[in-house]
Amino acid sequence: MDDHAKGIRKGTGVSNANDIKADLIAVVVAVNDHEPRVLTIGRANALPSGPFELGHRSLQSGLRSWVEEQTGQPLGYIEQLYTFADRDRVGTGQRVISISYLALTREEEATQSDRRRWERWYDYFPWEDHRSGTPSILSKVLRPRLLKWADSAGDNETRRERRQRSAVAFGFDDGTWNEELTLQRYELLYEAAMVGEATGGQSSAARSVAGESMIADHRRILATGIARLRSKIKYRPVVFELMPPVFSLLQLQRTVEALAGRLLHKPNFRRLIEQQELVEQTGETTADTGGRPAKLYRFRHAVLDERAVAGTKLPLTRA
Amino acid sequence: MDDHAKGIRKGTGVSNANDIKADLIAVVVAVNDHEPRVLTIGRANALPSGPFELGHRSLQSGLRSWVEEQTGQPLGYIEQLYTFADRDRVGTGQRVISISYLALTREEEATQSDRRRWERWYDYFPWEDHRSGTPSILSKVLRPRLLKWADSAGDNETRRERRQRSAVAFGFDDGTWNEELTLQRYELLYEAAMVGEATGGQSSAARSVAGESMIADHRRILATGIARLRSKIKYRPVVFELMPPVFSLLQLQRTVEALAGRLLHKPNFRRLIEQQELVEQTGETTADTGGRPAKLYRFRHAVLDERAVAGTKLPLTRA
DNA sequence: TCAAAAGTGTTATCCTTACACCCATGT
DNA sequence: ACATGGGTGTAAGGATAACACTTTTGA
Numbered sequence: 001m002d003d004h005a006k007g008i009r010k011g012t013g014v015s016n017a018n019d020i021k022a023d024l025i026a027v028v029v030a031v032n033d034h035e036p037r038v039l040t041i042g043r044a045n046a047l048p049s050g051p052f053e054l055g056h057r058s059l060q061s062g063l064r065s066w067v068e069e070q071t072g073q074p075l076g077y078i079e080q081l082y083t084f085a086d087r088d089r090v091g092t093g094q095r096v097i098s099i100s101y102l103a104l105t106r107e108e109e110a111t112q113s114d115r116r117r118w119e120r121w122y123d124y125f126p127w128e129d130h131r132s133g134t135p136s137i138l139s140k141v142l143r144p145r146l147l148k149w150a151d152s153a154g155d156n157e158t159r160r161e162r163r164q165r166s167a168v169a170f171g172f173d174d175g176t177w178n179e180e181l182t183l184q185r186y187e188l189l190y191e192a193a194m195v196g197e198a199t200g201g202q203s204s205a206a207r208s209v210a211g212e213s214m215i216a217d218h219r220r221i222l223a224t225g226i227a228r229l230r231s232k233i234k235y236r237p238v239v240f241e242l243m244p245p246v247f248s249l250l251q252l253q254r255t256v257e258a259l260a261g262r263l264l265h266k267p268n269f270r271r272l273i274e275q276q277e278l279v280e281q282t283g284e285t286t287a288d289t290g291g292r293p294a295k296l297y298r299f300r301h302a303v304l305d306e307r308a309v310a311g312t313k314l315p316l317t318r319a
Numbered sequence: 320m321d322d323h324a325k326g327i328r329k330g331t332g333v334s335n336a337n338d339i340k341a342d343l344i345a346v347v348v349a350v351n352d353h354e355p356r357v358l359t360i361g362r363a364n365a366l367p368s369g370p371f372e373l374g375h376r377s378l379q380s381g382l383r384s385w386v387e388e389q390t391g392q393p394l395g396y397i398e399q400l401y402t403f404a405d406r407d408r409v410g411t412g413q414r415v416i417s418i419s420y421l422a423l424t425r426e427e428e429a430t431q432s433d434r435r436r437w438e439r440w441y442d443y444f445p446w447e448d449h450r451s452g453t454p455s456i457l458s459k460v461l462r463p464r465l466l467k468w469a470d471s472a473g474d475n476e477t478r479r480e481r482r483q484r485s486a487v488a489f490g491f492d493d494g495t496w497n498e499e500l501t502l503q504r505y506e507l508l509y510e511a512a513m514v515g516e517a518t519g520g521q522s523s524a525a526r527s528v529a530g531e532s533m534i535a536d537h538r539r540i541l542a543t544g545i546a547r548l549r550s551k552i553k554y555r556p557v558v559f560e561l562m563p564p565v566f567s568l569l570q571l572q573r574t575v576e577a578l579a580g581r582l583l584h585k586p587n588f589r590r591l592i593e594q595q596e597l598v599e600q601t602g603e604t605t606a607d608t609g610g611r612p613a614k615l616y617r618f619r620h621a622v623l624d625e626r627a628v629a630g631t632k633l634p635l636t637r638a
Numbered sequence: 639t640c641a642a643a644a645g646t647g648t649t650a651t652c653c654t655t656a657c658a659c660c661c662a663t664g665t
Numbered sequence: 666a667c668a669t670g671g672g673t674g675t676a677a678g679g680a681t682a683a684c685a686c687t688t689t690t691g692a
Contacts, residue, residue: 018372019338052404053337054414059404061440083402083418085371085378095373097341097416099402150374165625250643267645268682289644292689315682569670587655594677610670611662634655645688652681661672 008114022052024063025100025218026079027225028073030107030118032240033102034254037107037118038222041070045119045214047221052099063101071116077104077241079241081224102225104241123263124219127170127185128226129261130177142189142210143172149192179260180231186223195219236311240299246282248294249273254272256261256312268315278312326606341371343382344537345417346400346544347392349426350561350574356426356437357541360389364438364533366540371418382420386561390435396423396560400543421544423540440545442578443530443538445547446489448580449496460528461508462491468511472526498579500552505542514538549579555630556597559618565601567613568592575631597622597631 026048028039039047048067056062061233064075079155081100107118110216122129127138150162189210190198196213197220213219228300233239239256273279279297287293345367360367375381383394389513417568426437435577441448445459469481486492488503508529509517515532516539527529532538551557558575572588592598598616606612 018370020341020371021337022339022341042507051337052414052416055402059402059416080402083378083399085375095371097371097378132441168624168626178611185647204600250646265682266643267647267684270645272589272681280541287690289643290691291641292691295645305487307487313681404669419688584655585670586657586672591654606663608670609664610668611664611672613671632654639692641692643688643690645686648684648685649666650681650683652679653683654677654679656677657675659672659674660669663669665666665668 006143017037020095020097022058023049023096024052024059024066025049025221026067026075026103027100027222028061028067028071028075028103028105029121029242030105031258032107032118034258036226036258036282037122038120038124039067039071039073040117040119040214040233045212045218046216047214047218049098056288063103067103068090073105073116075103075105075298078102081221081228095233098220100168100221100224102228104238106242119212121222121301123180123212124163124222125186125213125226128179128182128212130179131261131263134175134177137168140199142170142194142263145194146170146192149194149297156187176237178261179262180227182227182230183220183223186220190220231260233311234313237299238305240278240314243299246284246296248286248289249279250289250294252279252297254311256314260314262314267314272313272315276303321423339414339416339618342368342415342417343371343378343385344368344417344540345382345386345394345422346413346419346541347386347390347394347422347424348440348548348561349424350545350577351426351437353573353577355440355545355577357443357544358386358390358392358439359438359533360434364531364537366533366537368417368565370490375441378418379420382422384616386422392424392435394422394424396557397421398547400547401538415443418538419540423548423557425561425563438531440541443541444501444545447498447501449498450576450582453494453496456528457489457509461489461513464513464528465489468513479556487521494529496581498581501546501549502539502542509539539609552578552630556618556622558631559597562618563614564605565617567605567608567615568598569597569608571590571616571631575633580634581633584634588631591632591634595622 013153026039028048030037030039039048049063050066050070052059053064056065059080063078067073067075075256079102081102083097083099086096088100107190110305116296127142129135146166148161150166151160153159153162165184166188167190169178169181171177173224176263186195189195195210197217214222229238233256239259242255243252244260249270250266252273253264253266256269259263278300280300282298284296285293286296345358347367349358360365361364364613367402368388369381369385369389371378371381375384378399379397383398385395386392398421400417400421402418405415405417435506446461447455448454465485466482469478469485470479472481474556484503486506490509505514513520514529516536533541548557552575558571558578561574561578562571568589569585571592572583572585575588576583597619599619601615601617603615604612605615
C-alpha cells in the first residue's frame with residue numbers, strides 16, 4: 001500500500017502530527033453456574049485493555065498478552081467487535097482509537113491474581129434476563145421513565161420517534177422481546193440519562209435504576225459484545241467455546257439460555273442439536289444432574305470443516 | 320477511560336514510542352447496468368483511502384472527506400468492515416492500522432474528476448458471478464489448480480484439509496454454491512498463489528487466471544465487503560441504498576441478483592418483498608422496461624422504525 | 639412415592655420452493 | 666403473432682413449534 005499511498009495522501013512521510021494511540025479492549029465471556037460472566041479488572045468495573053505496542057505481532061496477539069498480563073486468563077476464541085475513536089481528550093491534543101474484541105473462554109480456577117474478577121453480566125444489564133419471565137423493572141421502572149423522557153422532547157415528531165424506538169427495542173407494545181437488541185436498549189437508556197455513565201457524576205438513583213455502571217464506555221462495549229454473541233450463536237457453533245470438553249444436552253441448553261436470556265423448548269432443542277450433528281455421544285453418562293442420568297456428548301470439531309455450519313437455533317418457549 | 324487507564328497501563332503519558340498511524344479505507348459500492356461496481360482511484364486499482372487526521376470529527380467523517388476529496392463522490396450509508404494492523408514497514412519502525420468501511424451509494428454522473436473510476440467488481444472476482452450458470456473458470460482452471468496445490472502439501476493431513484476447504488468454499492463436491500464465502504475463496508486462492516497479489520511480482524499468468532489484481536491488500540478488503548454485503552442484504556433492508564428513489568420490482572430483483580451473483584425466482588421474490596411491506600406503490604407505471612408496463616414502488620422508510628426489520632430473502636432458482 | 643431430569647412420538651402450522659398459468663404492451 | 670416483462674394462484678415439502686407422554690434415577 002505504501003508505494004501507492006504516497007501518491008494519494010496528504011501528510012505522509014515521518015511527520016507525527018496525526019499520530020495516534022490505539023487501545024485494545026476485551027470483552028471476555030465465560031458461563032458458570034448458568035450465569036454468563038465477563039472478565040473485569042480492578043475495583044472499578046473495567047474491561048481488560050491496553051495499548052497496541054510495537055512489540056505485538058498483531059492486534060489479536062496484543063490483546064491476548066494484555067489480558068493475560070492483567071488477569072492471568074489465557075484466551076481461546078477471539079473476534080473483533082468494533083473500532084471507534086474516542087472524543088478528543090483534554091490537555092493533549094492526541095487522539096485514541098479503541099479496537100474492541102469479543103473472546104469466549106472457560107472460567108479458570110482463580111489463582112492469586114488480585115485484580116481478576118468474573119462479574120455476572122446481568123448485574124450490568126438486569127433488564128436483559130428474561131429467563132424467569134419479563135423482569136418487573138421493565139414495566140415498573142424503565143417503561144414509565146422512557147415514556148416520560150419521550151414526552152419531554154420539544155417537538156411532536158421527536159416524541160413520536162422516541163416512543164416508537166422504545167417500544168420496538170423493549171417490546172412494550174406487542175410484548176415481543178428481541179434479545180439481540182441489547183445495544184439499542186442500552187443506547188436508549190443512555191440517551192434518556194437512565195444509566196450512571198450518562199449522568200457523568202454518581203447519580204446513585206440512576207445507577208440503581210439501570211444496573212451497575214462501568215468506567216468510560218466499557219458498558220457500551222459490553223452491550224455490543226452481548227448483542228454480537230446473542231446473534232452469533234444462532235448461525236455459528238460458538239457456544240462450544242464456552243462448554244467443558246464433555247457435557248450433557250441440558251447443560252448445553254442452559255448455557256445457550258444464559259446467553260440468550262430466555263428459556264428454550266427442551267425436546268425441540270435436543271432434536272435441533274442432534275439432527276445438525278453438532279455433537280456426538282461419548283458413551284458415558286452422568287448422574288450429577290439429579291434425575292435420570294444424562295448421556296454425555298462432545299462437540300464434533302469435524303463439522304467446522306465439513307460445511308458452512310449453522311449454530312444453535314433457538315426453539316423458544318411461549319411467554 | 321483515561322482516568323482509569325493510567326492505573327492499569329504501562330506506557331502512558333506523552334511518550335510516542337508506540338504511536339501509530341491510522342488509515343481509513345473505503346469499499347464504495349453502486350449498482351449500475353445490473354453490474355455491481357466499486358469506486359477506485361488512480362490507474363492502480365486502489366480503493367479510496369487516507370489517514371485519520373486531527374481535523375476529523377470521527378472515523379466516519381474522516382472517511383467521507385477522503386472519499387469526497389479523492390473522487391467527488393458523496394457517501395450515504397456507511398458501515399465498518401474490519402480493522403487490521405499492517406505488517407511492519409521497511410525503514411521506519413512505525414506501524415499502521417487500517418480501518419475499512421463499506422459504503423453504499425448511487426453512481427453519480429461522472430464529473431471532470433480525472434481519477435474516479437467505477438470498476439465492475441466481477442472483474443476482480445470472475446468466479447463469483449453465477450448469474451449465467453457456474454462460470455467455466457471454476458471447473459476448468461480453479462479446481463484443477465487448487466487440487467494440485469492441495470496435493471503439493473508435505474503431509475497427508477494438510478493435503479486432506481486443503482482439499483476439504485476448497486471443496487466447501489467452492490462447492491466442488493456437492494455443487495452447492497454459497498455466495499457468502501467470497502472471502503474464504505479469495506484467501507484460498509491467495510494461499511495457493513493463484514492471485515497476482517500473492518506472487519508479489521507481476522506474474523501475468525496468475526493475474527489472468529484469477530481476476531484483476533489490486534494494490535496491497537485492497538482486493539482482500541473488497542472481498543470482505545462483498546461477503547458482508549451478500550450476507551447483510553438478507554437480514555437488513557440495505558439494498559434500497561443502491562436503488563433510485565423509485566423503481567420497479569424487477570429492477571430491485573436485478574440489483575439483488577447482481578450483488579448475490581445468482582438468479583432469483585421472480586414470483587416468490589415479489590411476494591417476499593410485498594408481504595414484508597418493505598415497499599409501497601407510487602401509483603405510477605413505467606413502460607421503459609419493455610413488455611407490459613411495470614408498477615413503480617418506493618422504499619417505505621417507515622419500516623425502519625416500526626420493527627426490527629429483515630432484508631430481502633433470496634428465493635433462489637434451481638441450478 | 640414423588641420430584642427431577644432424560645428422552646420419544648406425533649401433530650399443527652408456517653414458510654419456502656416450485657410449477658402453471660394469465661395479463662399488458664411494443665414491434 | 667410473438668417476445669418481453671408483469672403479475673396471480675396454488676400445491677408440495679420441509680422446518681419449526683407445540684403438546685402429550687414414557688423412562689430412569691435419587692431422596
